[in-house]
Amino acid sequence: MLKVVVVDDHEAMRQAVSAALTHAGDIEVIGTCGDGQEAVVVATRMHPDVVVMDLSMPRMNGID
Numbered sequence: 001m002l003k004v005v006v007v008d009d010h011e012a013m014r015q016a017v018s019a020a021l022t023h024a025g026d027i028e029v030i031g032t033c034g035d036g037q038e039a040v041v042v043a044t045r046m047h048p049d050v051v052v053m054d055l056s057m058p059r060m061n062g063i064d
Contacts (some may be wrong), residue, residue: 036060
């Protein structure tokens with residue numbers, strides 16, 4: 001099972017991407033975040049295999 005964290009500053013997008021990944025099979029969305037700073041904390045704590053991240057977000061973007 002592939003463990004994924006989804007990061008986007010828009011709640012609707014986080015939900016849509018999470019749902020699509022969950023329904024794809026053999027993927028578990030283990031966390032969602034609203035910005036890059038929160039993503040660093042969650043990824044450090046949860047150790048995902050993949051982080052799906054928006055590039056343009058407040059506080060800390062996907063490139064940072």
